[in-house]
Structure formats: C-alpha cells, structure tokens
Amino acid sequence: MGTQNYQLLVVEDQKRGQEDFKELVQKQKLSYDFTIAGSVQELKSILQQKKDFDLILTDDQLVDGNAYDILSLLSDLEDNTKIQIPPIIVLSKDDHDINVPDIIKKGAYAYFLKDHEFLSFLPVTIKNAIDHFETLKRWKKTESLIDNLYHQLNDYIEKGTGEIEAIHKNLEQNHQKLKPMDRLKKTTFSKTDLDNLSHKFRTPLNVILPNIQMLKDQFFGTLNGVQMERIDHIFHQGKELLSMIEQFDCKTNDK
Amino acid sequence: MKKILVVDDQESGHVILRDVIENTLGGVCKYISCEMMSAYSGREALEKIESNKPDMVMLDINMPQMDGFEVTRHIRQNEDTKDIYIVAVTAQAMSDDRNRCLRAGCNEYFSKPFDVLRLVHFIVDKLRG
Numbered sequence: 001m002g003t004q005n006y007q008l009l010v011v012e013d014q015k016r017g018q019e020d021f022k023e024l025v026q027k028q029k030l031s032y033d034f035t036i037a038g039s040v041q042e043l044k045s046i047l048q049q050k051k052d053f054d055l056i057l058t059d060d061q062l063v064d065g066n067a068y069d070i071l072s073l074l075s076d077l078e079d080n081t082k083i084q085i086p087p088i089i090v091l092s093k094d095d096h097d098i099n100v101p102d103i104i105k106k107g108a109y110a111y112f113l114k115d116h117e118f119l120s121f122l123p124v125t126i127k128n129a130i131d132h133f134e135t136l137k138r139w140k141k142t143e144s145l146i147d148n149l150y151h152q153l154n155d156y157i158e159k160g161t162g163e164i165e166a167i168h169k170n171l172e173q174n175h176q177k178l179k180p181m182d183r184l185k186k187t188t189f190s191k192t193d194l195d196n197l198s199h200k201f202r203t204p205l206n207v208i209l210p211n212i213q214m215l216k217d218q219f220f221g222t223l224n225g226v227q228m229e230r231i232d233h234i235f236h237q238g239k240e241l242l243s244m245i246e247q248f249d250c251k252t253n254d255k
Numbered sequence: 256m257k258k259i260l261v262v263d264d265q266e267s268g269h270v271i272l273r274d275v276i277e278n279t280l281g282g283v284c285k286y287i288s289c290e291m292m293s294a295y296s297g298r299e300a301l302e303k304i305e306s307n308k309p310d311m312v313m314l315d316i317n318m319p320q321m322d323g324f325e326v327t328r329h330i331r332q333n334e335d336t337k338d339i340y341i342v343a344v345t346a347q348a349m350s351d352d353r354n355r356c357l358r359a360g361c362n363e364y365f366s367k368p369f370d371v372l373r374l375v376h377f378i379v380d381k382l383r384g
Contacts, residue, residue: 202346202367209368210271217372219274219281242368 008034011058040065060092087129257289262300263315297321316345
C-alpha cells in the first residue's frame with residue numbers, strides 16, 4: 001500500500017457508531033480516508049460511483065437489511081462487474097442473531113462483537129485484512145501472469161514443435177543427400193586403386209610429353225622464337241604434372 | 256642396318272617410338288642407320304623375332320594374353336634369340352617394376368613417359384657398341 005491512506009467504506013446507520021469510528025481515527029491518527037453509508041441502498045449507490053475501496057466495515061443490522069444482504073449484494077456485484085470486492089469486516093452489538101462461521105463462509109473477512117474494547121483491536125484487524133487482500137490481489141495477478149505465460153509457452157511449444165518437425169524433415173532430406181558422400185568417405189582405396197589412378201593420370205602424359213619434347217628438340221623442323229617459347233612452357237608444365245604424379249606414387253608405396 | 260622391333264598393343268606407342276627411332280632430325284636414324292618393325296601382341300612379336308632376328312626389342316610389358324614378362328621368357332629360352340637386347344618400355348612406374356623386368360630377363364627398363372633424348376642416346380649407344 002505504500003504511504004497512501006487506506007480507503008475505507010463504513011456502513012453504519014447509527015450516529016453513535018459513526019461518531020465512535022471517527023473518534024477512533026482521530027485519536028489514533030489512523031491513515032484512513034473513509035466514506036460512510038447509512039444503509040444498504042446507500043452502500044450500493046456509493047459502490048456504483050467509487051470502486052477502489054480497500055476495506056468495507058459494516059454493521060450487521062441496518063434499516064434496510066443486514067450483513068447477509070450486504071454480503072449477497074457484494075457477491076452479486078463481484079460476479080456481474082468482475083470487480084474484486086475488498087475484505088469485509090462485520091460488526092455486531094450481540095452475537096445472538098448471527099452465525100459467525102456462516103457469515104465468514106459467505107465472504108466476510110472477520111467478525112467483531114461491539115464490546116467495550118473492540119475498537120482497540122479494530123485497526124490491527126483492518127490492517128491485516130487489507131494486507132491479506134493485497135496479497136490475494138498480487139497472487140491473482142501472479143496467477144494471471146502464470147496463466148498467460150503458460151498459454152504463451154504452449155503456443156511456443158506448438159509452434160516450436162512444428163518448426164522442429166520441419167527442421168527434422170530438412171535434416172532427414174539432407175542426410176539422404178549426403179549418404180552417397182558418406183559412403184565415399186568410408187571407402188578405403190586399396191594400393192591397386194591408387195596405382196590405377198596413377199596409371200590413368202600418366203596415360204595422356206605418355207603421349208603428350210614425348211611429342212612435346214620432340215617438337216622442342218626440333219625433330220619435325222625448326223621452330224621460331226615464339227613457338228619455341230610456348231612449347232618449352234608446355235613441356236615444363238607437363239614435367240611438373242609428372243613430378244606430382246611421381247610424388248603421389250611414392251606416398252602410395254609408403255602406405 | 257640395325258633392326259629394332261617395337262612391341263606394343265597400343266598404336267600410340269608405335270607412333271612415338273617410330274619418331275624416336277626413324278626421325279632423321281633428332282631420332283636414332285640421325286646417328287645410325289636403322290629400321291623399325293612393329294608387333295601388336297606377344298605372339299606376333301615372337302614370330303617376328305624368330306624370322307627377323309632384330310638387334311633390339313622395345314617391349315611393352317602390359318599386354319593382353321601374353322604379357323612382356325612371358326615374351327621375355329620365350330626369347331631367353333630360345334637358343335637363337337636368347338642374346339637379343341630387350342628394353343622394357345612400360346607405363347608401370349613402380350620401383351618394383353624395374354626389378355621385376357630385370358629379373359624376368361630384360362636388359363634395360365624405361366618407364367613412360369620417357370625422356371626422348373635419353374632414350375635416343377641410349378639406343379644409339381647400345382646399337383653402336
């Protein structure tokens with residue numbers, strides 16, 4: 001509640017009762033802002049205009065009804081308007097006409113017999129009731145948040161499940177595509193395979209290199225400068241390739 | 256005139272060796288008088304060796320039916336041909352191949368792709384000697 005005054009609605013048709021309450025607030029310097037209703041009808045009218053009371057303090061016998069009527073009225077109001085009704089404390093001159101467990105069951109927070117010392121306990125009970133009400137409000141808010149989170153989580157899970165299924169399907173498709181490569185990875189090349197590979201690389205060089213060398217050494221006639229330069233370049237590149245194949249052969253033999 | 260028999264089941268082998276041997280601008284024929292004969296299988300080679308008595312056989316090892324090793328054995332087993340100089344010319348290039356060829360009875364071994372000038376000078380030296 002912080003430093004704000006408690007907002008109380010006091011339902012009391014007796015002047016004496018109203019004055020006693022005012023005197024209590026003044027004497028004990030209680031941080032209460034209170035509104036007084038002298039009847040059930042007036043209570044109803046006030047609640048239609050102002051709804052943010054922290055507590056309702058009511059006499060059990062009024063000119064136009066009793067505590068049961070008020071509890072019933074507040075219960076209907078709560079059902080119809082979805083306003084959370086604050087805690088209600090019922091006060092009674094004597095307890096002969098009232099069934100305390102029943103009245104608590106019907107929604108009252110506490111019951112007080114107006115004896116000679118009830119006013120001394122009232123502020124503590126009011127504070128406890130308001131604190132309890134605040135705790136309840138916070139709990140309901142938390143409950144609502146949890147409910148929202150639960151629904152959001154459910155939505156995410158449903159959405160996530162769909163996405164995971166899509167990812168799984170995609171992975172499965174990729175896995176199928178990669179299977180042939182996986183088989184290739186697992187393939188171990190035997191020495192014969194590697195020798196065959198070397199042979200296949202050598203075969204074209206067996207024709208290219210001797211012929212280029214014969215051209216270079218002018219077996220087929222004199223070459224001009226540019227022809228000689230180009231042929232020389234091809235020959236050396238061919239020898240380079242052959243050298244790589246020979247290195248490959250050495251590694252194959254080492255294995 | 257010296258006679259060289261080239262034995263290879265592939266025509267490309269004959270084409271290159273024909274230039275190596277018969278080319279007069281840089282081949283063996285630039286230095287000595289010689290002619291080249293061709294055989295395309297082991298069986299044909301043995302027949303031509305028998306009838307022509309070449310001075311040198313340039314022998315491919317990898318051939319179907321009768322390979323170069325078997326041809327060499329036949330040459331060496333025949334009293335009339337056992338001294339013919341055999342040069343193995345093969346695409347096989349493993350270090351073990353050289354030893355296998357020499358053990359089988361070949362006199363020398365050249366792996367493909369061979370160095371043309373080295374082969375030319377080698378042949379010239381052997382045939383002159």
